[in-house]
Amino acid sequence: MLTLAIFAPLAGAMVLFLIPERRPMLIRGVALGISLVPIVFQVATSTEFDATGGFELVESAAWIPTLGVAYIVGVDGISLPLAAMTALVFVASIAYPVDLRGRPREYYALFLFLECASLGVFLALDLFLFYVFWDVSLVGMYFLIGGWGHGDSARRAGLKFFLYTLAGSLAMLLAILGLYLSMEPNTFDMAAIIDAQPLGATGILPVLVFTGFALAFVVKAPLVPFHTWLPPAHVEAPAPASAILAGVLLKMGTYGFVRILLQMLPEAFQRFALPLAVLALVSILYGALVSLAQGHMKRRIAYTSVNHMGYTVLGVAAAAAALSGVERARALALTGAVVEMVAHGLITGALFLVSGSVWRRAETYEIEDFGGLAGRAPFLMFLTAIAAFASLGLPGLAGFVAEFQIFVGTFGVFPWIAGLGLLGILITAALFLQMLQRMFLGARPQRWDQWEPLSRTEAWALSTLLAFVVLIGVAPSWLLEVIHATSTAIVGP
């Protein structure tokens, strides 16, 4: 079932090329239908999911036994919600109208290809397979940014994104080989490595392996000072690709922190937990402050991603800070971090889609150019407000559930860092409220008098994402139970 969920989009991508190019709406419809397939499969699998904390629904097949490579996919309480979120954000992004530049088949095929890669990263249980999906996701995103971005600078931004993350991923490849060679017999099987814990904390090898992985993940997440690829990539990408980049691809980095560093190298992670928490704190504050200074809507949203990924890494670092003791706080922080990944994916995905709607109507992203849109676009304002409030952590919405747990958990481990990190929430509140006020309230410049209301597709796509944001905010227990089972299993009883 999981295998089908991963590869159905890839097969669908090929089907798209059978449709003539001059029927873009049909192509979009088919692509949308295909992107629903993973959701169907995931809903079907989740009925068999027991939330035992370990890996379930594992499917495996031999692939390259000579190198210890196997095809293994499966889920636990962390990857299941992430995969579900991924599928959902993809549906919304594919449905979203965008300037196709006369190449609809290529555009939607790349999206479906990217969906296959993203689901694969979260569901793979073999490091080799994980790496394969991780790397091909770069290729897909590179072509989306370069081919459908905003002009020439898009290509530079795409290349910068590719080079940064490829540098990180090659560091990861070497680290993977370090883990692989320390296993006896050599294997890439994640579950086996988690059981065996082949590297302790002493010696240079665990430090090198840890550094290799950490480099890949902080670049991908990204944390300050490795974030410089992110603003141009987000700004130049077409809005649905930005939604995927922020909503899904960034999560690969934070997911790696949990799945690989926390589970496979806990002893090395413990030594680096404090420095990493400090780095996360810097990202929280720096991301929020820089975001506040941006007059460009997309750039502003992009920097809030740096800020939110800071929360997530802070939660993971708190969970890693000790090998025993304060289990409850650490499990709570880890659960919060995972909820934050899901919530941020949905919220930021929605925010970037909103920016796409704005661009389609105004061809500008400068917040200063707008004003008083509430009168022309009340529903757009309503949806934007939900997303913005969720992002700044208003109770009753998904962001609050996540950040509350992260901070409560972190207080038990690093009280000072948690205290300072709260400032980030304050700044985020300011920057979102300011953006809402400038764009939707006040006097409306005359040029926006003909502002088109949201189309039905736009409204549906945004509403679906935000409905889950509200659902997680109001009744989070179904999600928390699933995640918490695994986080307690990871940090110890």
Added chain:
Amino acid sequence: MRLGDIAPELVLLGGGVVVLLYALAAPRRLQAGASVLATVVLAAAAVRTTTMLDVEETLTFADTYAVDGPALWAKLIILGTALLTVALSTRWFASDPRRGELYAILVFSTLGAVLLAGATDLMQLILAVLLASVTAYVLAAYHRRSKMAGEAALKYYLLGALTNGGMLYGTALLFGLAGTTTLVGLAQNVEPATGWVAATAFALVALGLSFKVGSFPAHPWVPDVAEGAPAPMAAFLTVVGKVGALVALARLASVLPADTVGWRPLLALLAAVSMTLGNLAALTQEDVRRLLGWSSVSQAGYALMALVALQRSELAVPALLYFLLAYALANLAAFGVVVRLRGLTTRSDYRGLARRRPLLAGALALSFLSFIGIPPLAGFAGKLALFAATIEAGYTWLAVLAAANTVVSVGYYARVLAPMYFDEASGDFPAWDAVAGWATAIAVIGFVVAGLGAEAVLDALVGLPLLPR
């Protein structure tokens, strides 16, 4: 000593003579028949080699020639490359009234590379290098009126003469040390105490072979030939020498004492310089063929990593052969696209290719992605095996450098891919020759399948000894 042991070589030798006689006798309008004959000869040699794969490995002709796994697999890669090269050549050379001879020389050049892969005697090795080189100069300069081809061939020849001389000198030193030129004899007779003489000798032979490999320090011919030689020949020359000479170098290194001769650090150094130099030089190229030439230098550097890991990692030999297979196919595909587009080679001319000719653009993109090592293409499994072997051999720094180089290489590949995919075409892309298109397609399918089915290939390669006892 059985003649059957060298059956593929005999087929090539006899077949080459037949092709040559045909080319001399046939009238101009029938010159194309030579390509058909050459195809038959090469295919027959390949089939004969395949039947030998499960024969017991042995040294033959008084220990001067090996019939073993690495030799046979290298032969298959070389013969396959030659076959695809013939397919790329048919239309390219159609206007050349004397094209029949080209195919004869191509067959002899293939024979030279094949002999390199099997040689276990230094004299035999020199003969193979000379045969492969002399024919290669002709192939590079086959466009007699092209100044660029002439320049490339002349540089190629001068560099070859120099490095071959060094190789002869090194062989003489080794003969003086061991009293024999067979590798078996060297393994027994080279005293560890005579380290520095042996080290010098090895360095000189390595210099000579690096000419065929196209790696530092004898690399300067590669970009010139890639740019100036007829494109199908450029594809051929950048591949076959690498395959044969790397196997030969691996054989020689593995019989010399590693501690005193110090071949491991020497080869690591050559690998490091080759990959770095090739990548940095490729970054600013405006000519796609020249870019492919520099990229070939860097790929030679990666391949040398496998030699550094000899005897320390079981993966060394499989990694080498698999990587060479991946490289050969991707390189043929890339040059195949150039041939199909009638030699279109300036970077900016590729603008918008993806809109007009998506299949060709896709082939070029896939081959570049395989060069970079993006999974699941064959280049990835090749690099992975190389990295694993190098780390296992204790040369982590080399693997880190190779990874860094891989990042750099994205820069120049993207410089071609980005305009190809993101720009609008300014005109049409005249193309010729469906045969070249099919050959390109076969190469692309080859490296995609080899990547997806890496297990089957690696499984066949693991545990191959370099010298049968």
